[in-house]
Amino acid sequence: MCGIVGYIGYRKAHMVIINALKRLEYRGYDSWGVAVVQGNKLDIHKQVGAIGEIESQEFGEATLGIGHTRWATHGKPSDVNAHPHLDCNGNIAVVHNGIIENYLSLKNDLMKEGHKFVSETDTEIIAHLIEKNNGSLENAVFSAISVLKGSYAVVVISPDERKIVACRNKSPLILGVGDGEFFVASDTPAILEYTNRVVYLEDGDTVVITDSGYEIKNNGIKVERMVELVPWSLDDAEKSGYEHFMLKEIHETPRVIEETIAGHVSDTIELDVSFAAGISELVFVACGTSLHAAIVGKYIIEEMSGIPVRVEYASEFNYHTTPISRSLVVGITQSGETADTLEALRKAKGNGARILAITNVLGSSVTRVADYVIYTRAGPEIGVAATKTFIAQLVALCLVALKLSMLPRSELERFILEMRLLPEKIRKILDEKEKIKEISEILAEFDNMMYIGRGIAFPVALEGALKMKEISYIHAEGYPAGELKHGPFALLGEKTPVIVCIIRDETYDITLSNIKEVKARDSPVFAFSDEKDREIDKYVDYAVKTPEVDRIFAPIVLSVALQLLAYYTARVKGCEIDKPRHLAKSVTVE
Numbered sequence: 001m002c003g004i005v006g007y008i009g010y011r012k013a014h015m016v017i018i019n020a021l022k023r024l025e026y027r028g029y030d031s032w033g034v035a036v037v038q039g040n041k042l043d044i045h046k047q048v049g050a051i052g053e054i055e056s057q058e059f060g061e062a063t064l065g066i067g068h069t070r071w072a073t074h075g076k077p078s079d080v081n082a083h084p085h086l087d088c089n090g091n092i093a094v095v096h097n098g099i100i101e102n103y104l105s106l107k108n109d110l111m112k113e114g115h116k117f118v119s120e121t122d123t124e125i126i127a128h129l130i131e132k133n134n135g136s137l138e139n140a141v142f143s144a145i146s147v148l149k150g151s152y153a154v155v156v157i158s159p160d161e162r163k164i165v166a167c168r169n170k171s172p173l174i175l176g177v178g179d180g181e182f183f184v185a186s187d188t189p190a191i192l193e194y195t196n197r198v199v200y201l202e203d204g205d206t207v208v209i210t211d212s213g214y215e216i217k218n219n220g221i222k223v224e225r226m227v228e229l230v231p232w233s234l235d236d237a238e239k240s241g242y243e244h245f246m247l248k249e250i251h252e253t254p255r256v257i258e259e260t261i262a263g264h265v266s267d268t269i270e271l272d273v274s275f276a277a278g279i280s281e282l283v284f285v286a287c288g289t290s291l292h293a294a295i296v297g298k299y300i301i302e303e304m305s306g307i308p309v310r311v312e313y314a315s316e317f318n319y320h321t322t323p324i325s326r327s328l329v330v331g332i333t334q335s336g337e338t339a340d341t342l343e344a345l346r347k348a349k350g351n352g353a354r355i356l357a358i359t360n361v362l363g364s365s366v367t368r369v370a371d372y373v374i375y376t377r378a379g380p381e382i383g384v385a386a387t388k389t390f391i392a393q394l395v396a397l398c399l400v401a402l403k404l405s406m407l408p409r410s411e412l413e414r415f416i417l418e419m420r421l422l423p424e425k426i427r428k429i430l431d432e433k434e435k436i437k438e439i440s441e442i443l444a445e446f447d448n449m450m451y452i453g454r455g456i457a458f459p460v461a462l463e464g465a466l467k468m469k470e471i472s473y474i475h476a477e478g479y480p481a482g483e484l485k486h487g488p489f490a491l492l493g494e495k496t497p498v499i500v501c502i503i504r505d506e507t508y509d510i511t512l513s514n515i516k517e518v519k520a521r522d523s524p525v526f527a528f529s530d531e532k533d534r535e536i537d538k539y540v541d542y543a544v545k546t547p548e549v550d551r552i553f554a555p556i557v558l559s560v561a562l563q564l565l566a567y568y569t570a571r572v573k574g575c576e577i578d579k580p581r582h583l584a585k586s587v588t589v590e
């Protein structure tokens with residue numbers, strides 16, 4: 001949801017910034033721009049489209065600059081609406097991520113005072129507010145942000161002073177500390193090439209950076225913040241020979257499972273679940289793929305521990321008043337920055353709930369809101385469609401379920417053993433993907449499809465459909481298998497294939513009946529089942545078989561196969577797989 005970057009040091013600023021923006025492109029990719037300080041003036045380059053190159057002569061040797069990659073909120077993608085935005089004199093350049101809620105009234109006031117605006121964005125008012133305030137750049141920025149309502153990460157430069165001023169409120173921003181150079185960015189992959197030492201800025205922080213160091217103030221008061229080492233390498237953020245990040249990230253799944261297990265299990269599960277002491281229920285709040293992980297978690301945790309679990313869309317959570325003071329509210333968010341999830345957790349905390357976060361990103365905003373954090377260990381995910389992070393969430397939720405269960409030690413050990421075999425089984429799916437590729441060629445011809453599943457396979461169907469629609473642009477709906485006859489049957493027929501996720505548990509026979517109903521309405525049926533399921537071949541047109549696992553791990557193996565299906569279907573259609581249209585990876589606006 002917009003990526004922002006700032007650089008001050010000894011390298012050519014525009015090269016560092018473009019490099020960093022390319023690594024942030026997953027956050028927004030409709031337009032981009034760079035501003036550098038060249039002598040006593042600003043040089044700017046802005047344009048619609050994917051991040052390209054800038055001729056070196058355009059920006060020369062400048063060593064101070066800022067950049068932005070945009071995901072449009074206010075005003076359509078255009079050269080003019082691209083950031084950086086300037087004041088009237090072209091002396092102050094601003095990049096911004098977030099939304100200024102009171103920008104219209106501020107803009108009206110500024111216009112009455114004679115300020116002229118060129119863009120439709122909310123960001124442009126920040127440059128004019130800074131211009132209006134006297135004193136040092138730092139003081140002018142501080143006064144400007146004090147009247148803003150909403151969320152922002154803002155980075156400002158001016159040729160008047162050799163420094164960067166950057167502020168954060170409810171939008172992510174990190175400071176990168178190099179040797180004789182400093183960076184600010186929306187996310188760590190942007191700067192990993194240069195440094196792995198970062199400061200996670202907090203809401204209310206303003207940092208002033210010069211060549212010799214930096215000073216952070218929180219709401220005007222000087223504060224010290226820890227420099228932390230990012231445990232990710234540059235290689236994690238590269239395609240490493242794969243055609244797309246998504247494919248690379250699916251192939252990283254075995255390692256991700258190993259690492260997520262290693263983080264919480266030795267001989268036994270060492271996860272600290274003291275967060276669950278005395279609670280009456282668990283309430284999961286999440287969005288998109290993370291919501292689907294939550295639904296899987298509900299099935300497993302209720303079954304294993306008997307603790308009631310509710311799952312709520314984070315974006316709807318604040319609109320009802322179910323009591324939650326004795327609940328453990330669990331935010332699942334791989335990025336740790338999703339605004340809807342953060343707002344839901346803040347409200348829950350305000351109402352007295354205990355908060356647990358399950359996230360993939362160290363130092364992310366959700367870790368500040370939460371009382372307890374469980375980290376998944378998926379490494380950075382660059383492809384916009386969540387894949388390996390979803391699997392890591394499922395592994396973490398299985399561990400929570402097992403730890404909360406009353407199972408005897410021997411049973412627990414059996415599950416741990418099974419879990420440790422998962423990476424090998426996933427490798428088998430990855431090695432034997434020909435059948436999935438074959439099916440994807442057939443599915444790519446359709447405009448609509450249904451995904452169905454029962455019980456624990458139902459959220460797998462939801463997630464399979466989400467993956468398919470977001471990267472192949474084929475309309476795909478996920479449904480409980482029993483629900484199709486309550487309306488969606490009207491859509492069935494030869495032109496609407498049905499993808500069935502089926503598990504050999506108590507839902508098996510009834511799902512077979514549902515398949516027969518679907519076949520009777522002429523829909524082609526594609527089943528995803530396990531290798532021991534011989535029966536299914538009699539009922540469906542195509543069957544993909546995954547390795548046999550204990551049923552609580554079935555969502556993990558089935559989901560990897562469905563991720564590959566979405567990937568290859570989108571590839572047949574020639575879609576922009578890593579950057580699907582209109583989407584952004586980290587959705588930092590509500």
Ligand code: F6R
Nearest residue numbers: 288289290333334335338385386
């Ligand atoms: C889909 C996808 C999104 C995210 C959702 C929540 O592939 O990636 O649906 O799952 O935006 O993101 P996080 O987990 O970062 O809160």
